[in-house]
Amino acid sequence: MRKRPDKTLGESLRDHGLSRRGFLKLCAATASLMALPPSMVPAIAAALEQARRPSVIWLSFQECTGCTESLTRAHAPTLEDLILDFISLDYHHTLQAASGDAAEEARFQAMEENKGRYLVIVDGSIPGPDANPGFSTVAGHSNYDILMETVEHAAAVIAVGTCAAFGGLPQARPNPTGAMSVMELVRDKPVINVPGCPPIPMVITGVVAHYLVFGRLPELDGYGRPLAFYGQSIHDRCYRRPFYDKGLFAESFDDEGAKQGWCLYRLGCKGPTTYNACATMKWNDGTSWPVEAGHPCLGCSEPKFWDAGGFYEPVSVPLTLGPTTLLGAGAAGAVVGGGLATLARKQRKEEAGARQPVTVDELEQKLSTTPP
């Protein structure tokens, strides 16, 4: 598994017997992967030829391994390509063969040999410095200590998944483990957030490919997410958008509207306030994605999505806009729709601080009063 990143990627690929057409194809696939136009292929080829594989240390904290599962299902490039050719994955306690002291030794060695140049990928949230360290440990050390020690000489940190990026499920109220996100703890290093529950596999590899090709971090939005993948909302790229614009909504999961493929906004779709690439990159090798399967977007790539109200309740809208105004806004199209999304987003941020946990009683009451 360990291979020192001493050769350029071009050299290493030639050693693997890759032909020049194969390399051109790799570049075309990489452009597609990074959501860059095909006209960038020559520039990508020149950069990849000279690139050196970065050493990567992957740390898993309070997580469900869904993010690693997602990555190992990536097909473009395959995980083998990624491990052997694109990066030198020096530590990943789920995937590596070594265990115990040998595994920890591999981490220290990678840190020492690549001081200032290695990438740290984190999945899972971290019990903060004031929390009981016993909630989550690796080899007897608290997640917090391991994170701080490992990032000290890193070039950058990539927080993969909503737990690492924003706290995710462990941080949902009442946050029993005092879970914090990477960016709340790591202040003196660049942190790139790749949220999603889990993130689209191609987005994980796309961010690493970007670092490899351009030797620097991608352009980020206000939440530290790469704009290439999180620059547009689900709603802006949704193929059901023409129905939203015409005010045609499914009202239940089996009504005529649902069968006609109308917009899922009223069924709780968080597409208007969610920034992710599902609508174009899709899931399961580009087969489909939740909205195409008839289910509203849950907003899994946004901060506090577990606490942002019911999954099946429409995105909260300002009280000044009643349902009728909303319908009008829907019919009025993209401009108003976008404005509405921005408003809802802003309001959600303001509300986030004041949300109350839902009790089981309340939930049951809601379920019994909601029409099926």
Add this chain to the structure above:
Amino acid sequence: MSSLEPKIDPPAPGGSCPGATHEHGHALPILHEIRHALERLLAGGESTCIDLHSMPFGPGDLERLTAVLGSGEVQARVEALGPTLIRETAIPGVWLVDYRSLEDQRLSYQIEIAAIPEILRPRPEDLAESLGVLEARLAESGLDATPNASPPSS
């Protein structure tokens, strides 16, 4: 999965997938883009490539697009880092290029508007080496090994 035909799934039976039987109108803008690209190709020889992976297609959009483009006379297959399937559409100069991985999963699906898709041309570096390759293969074959063989013309 060794068929040269890029996969076009049949419509879902009985419309079980919501909206499967409806058109979402996302094929038309791509067809317009192809028209502009063709105009540029005809005017100045400029080729264009459109990545279909980044399009917000709904069910049926891709099938609609490829149906309008139709099938031409040429099909080709490149074996390098897994197969790449190239198909000429009914419109000369408009090609469908399907890049697939070693496991035959789609890496990228592109439309190239060009005289010949880039992946089919020999790479310039390979072309520069081709005479040398021929000499080497000739030497290896033994056909050229007679002691009195005439020296290569200069």
